[in-house]
């Protein structure tokens with residue numbers, strides 16, 4: 001299949017292109033599109049064959065459920081058996097935006113879309129191209145991140161093309177995304193609302209709007225495999241570059257010294273070393289390649305650049321990757337969740 005790639009300016013959406021993309025979705029084909037978090041791979045959420053196509057294109061296990069993207073809150077009633085009161089509050093505060101809610105599944109949603117689960121994940125994305133595509137297609141759009149399963153999520157259309165060219169009908173190129181890590185997932189089917197995947201919207205922000213406690217899935221916090229995360233997708237080794245990655249944590253000077261020592265040792269063995277540093281620290285490192293993720297004081301930039309850098313590590317064929325740790329104040333938990341997975345939880349404390 002030839003994959004058509006179309007540029008779309010989010011501020012001035014080309015009607016003809018978005019109509020063609022919408023038609024493809026309505027016909028059961030797959031279209032990748034930008035959201036504010038990462039690029040998604042969209043298909044008609046209510047059509048089992050479309051969901052099967054999504055799993056096949058990504059090489060994703062079919063027990064890993066998809067998120068249903070909607071453009072109007074009233075569509076929640078089409079996909080949920082029951083809309084919890086909390087959903088309304090959260091939607092008012094955060095939709096359209098980087099929040100996914102898990103609610104009881106309605107009959108209209110096929111089990112192919114929910115990976116066999118009786119609950120469904122729903123999100124209204126905060127991106128004009130995504131919203132217009134949903135509206136023009138006349139469908140609700142099931143969309144996982146538009147990467148090959150196991151690779152970092154795509155934050156630019158070219159990442160999607162690298163992974164899925166020839167496997168899907170169209171890619172809408174709306175430029176680089178704004179947030180760079182996937183949406184926060186909150187499970188509203190638990191007694192206490194539970195965050196299954198940390199993201200830009202923090203448990204504190206959710207608790208404030210709900211006026212009740214919000215807990216983090218213990219399976220996410222566990223640094224090992226002793227507890228399984230509740231979201232099926234969170235158990236897979238994910239976001240991973242091909243090289244072994246090690247995170248070094250501690251005081252800045254000690255981290256720099258340790259990473260440089262590890263780098264020198266590996267390079268003496270003929271290994272290609274890449275270091276993930278910040279604007280502030282990059283000048284102090286020696287390696288085959290030193291990449292800056294942005295300023296340490298700008299956590300939004302760190303989130304935005306993370307996946308792109310992990311893909312670049314593959315591109316330059318790194319053998320070893322050393323990264324600083326980014327325990328930033330607000331979204332540090334979300335950033336570190338991805339980084340730790342990419343490193344297979346290999347952390348050196350200094």
Ligand code: TXA
Nearest residue numbers: 037039040065119120121144145182183231232233234
């Ligand atoms: O930001 C995002 O959420 C992006 C954009 C495209 O919207 N989408 C995304 O989808 O990250 P995906 O498929 O890569 O990740 C969805 C996650 C998986 O970990 C999946 O297991 C979990 O959501 N999930 C989906 N439905 C679920 C359900 N009913 N119960 C528990 N977890 C669910």
Ligand code: MG
Nearest residue numbers: 144145153233
């Ligand atoms: Mg994904």
